[in-house]
Amino acid sequence: MGLEISIEWLTLIMFGSLLVLLMAGLPLAFVTGGLACVFLFVLGDSWQVLNIVPSRIFPLMTNYQLSAIPLFIFMAAMLERAGIINDMFDVIYKVLGGVRGGLAAATIIASTILAAMVGVIGAAVVTMGIIALPAMLQRNYNPEIAMGSIMVGGTLGILIPPSILAIIYAVVAEQSVGELFIGAVFPGLLLSGLYVLYVIVRCIINPELGPAAPIKERISFIEKVRILSRTSAPIALIVVVLGVIFSGVATPVEAAGIGTSGAFIAAAIHCKLDWATIQAACLTTLEASAMVIWIMFGATIFVGLYVLEGGQQFVSELMQGLGLGLWGILILMQIILIFLGMFLDWVGILLLCVPIFVPIVKALGATSFGLDNPDDLVLLYLVNMQMSFLSPPFGYALFYLRGVAPPEIPMIRIFKAAIPFLAIQIIGLVLCMVFPEIIIWLPRLVYG
Numbered sequence: 001m002g003l004e005i006s007i008e009w010l011t012l013i014m015f016g017s018l019l020v021l022l023m024a025g026l027p028l029a030f031v032t033g034g035l036a037c038v039f040l041f042v043l044g045d046s047w048q049v050l051n052i053v054p055s056r057i058f059p060l061m062t063n064y065q066l067s068a069i070p071l072f073i074f075m076a077a078m079l080e081r082a083g084i085i086n087d088m089f090d091v092i093y094k095v096l097g098g099v100r101g102g103l104a105a106a107t108i109i110a111s112t113i114l115a116a117m118v119g120v121i122g123a124a125v126v127t128m129g130i131i132a133l134p135a136m137l138q139r140n141y142n143p144e145i146a147m148g149s150i151m152v153g154g155t156l157g158i159l160i161p162p163s164i165l166a167i168i169y170a171v172v173a174e175q176s177v178g179e180l181f182i183g184a185v186f187p188g189l190l191l192s193g194l195y196v197l198y199v200i201v202r203c204i205i206n207p208e209l210g211p212a213a214p215i216k217e218r219i220s221f222i223e224k225v226r227i228l229s230r231t232s233a234p235i236a237l238i239v240v241v242l243g244v245i246f247s248g249v250a251t252p253v254e255a256a257g258i259g260t261s262g263a264f265i266a267a268a269i270h271c272k273l274d275w276a277t278i279q280a281a282c283l284t285t286l287e288a289s290a291m292v293i294w295i296m297f298g299a300t301i302f303v304g305l306y307v308l309e310g311g312q313q314f315v316s317e318l319m320q321g322l323g324l325g326l327w328g329i330l331i332l333m334q335i336i337l338i339f340l341g342m343f344l345d346w347v348g349i350l351l352l353c354v355p356i357f358v359p360i361v362k363a364l365g366a367t368s369f370g371l372d373n374p375d376d377l378v379l380l381y382l383v384n385m386q387m388s389f390l391s392p393p394f395g396y397a398l399f400y401l402r403g404v405a406p407p408e409i410p411m412i413r414i415f416k417a418a419i420p421f422l423a424i425q426i427i428g429l430v431l432c433m434v435f436p437e438i439i440i441w442l443p444r445l446v447y448g
Contacts, residue, residue, distance in 0.1 A: 020383030033298030071256035077281035101203030101210035111153025161186035299351030341388025
């Protein structure tokens, strides 16, 4: 027989141990899985130990929708190696060069288009950091504006489809991947538009923050139209991949296969389709996919044990007993997710919180929020998770940029660069909560 521990103490011990080990620098995948196995032996009988681990892992191993993840990651790696990102940034900058803050705005817009092609964060932040940051600093841009636009533009890949987050979320929450993709379109474009607006307004008020391009670097309207044709290949790839998903012609997995084929074609057009490019893309895909899958394995066992011990009911009763009301509980959930984003990565937060929070949200009732479907509320998670990449002290985007930023820029300055954009993300999250039509209008239009 295992030990008898009250759910209150178990919650404190399990999540306290998790936080301590993560702060010690141990990898999330092995911390969650290792702790789960330890508590399984401490709390349960041998049959529980033998059954809960494979029963939680096997459904993930056999889930068809998850096969889209390595395909989209491979597509991202191929497009990065093909040099499409460099061309896209150069084109958008030349079009917006005459605008104050145009280089920062071009960075965000290029990252938005890139997000719609790849759905991977690290590649976007690092690549734009290598391309755009030196260009902006050479033109006397304020470093906080420059670094903030790179980080926030890169994080759009977690929200704008095809998002790896949306695929995993759909599997965990048992929702349609296509519906989540469509639901994330308007929030992603809203946040992108808010970032661009913030950068341009600040640079108009204070031109020294982001001066316009010199006259000699500007081009005529005819030339702008002509060079826009250079972006036709990536835009066509976006239209095809998302079009076949939204129209129902293909599943997200099939669309990922189409996108991968398109990435090969794009690399061939740019004369970069060689063995070195394919080998590097395969290694990147292997590393990124293995990281995601191992985190999923560890976290799903950890949460499975907690739910088995009554954790889901405990959290639900605790939240409802706080007397916060329906909106208060929803806001509290968002605050918890924001706090966890300061210490955990998005995969860990998703697998630790979504299985517990989704049933609570559904129990609250969608009609209480003026909605028809309770699943509409949990889409807020997608918007919230983008913040985890920018949240000090452990936001991934902060450290991705640190790796490519000039050594004379201290880490504290990168943290400061993220703060205004975090505030904009909170505004975007609040808008999606107050006006849920931002999320649900397009899925309703497509799916009825």
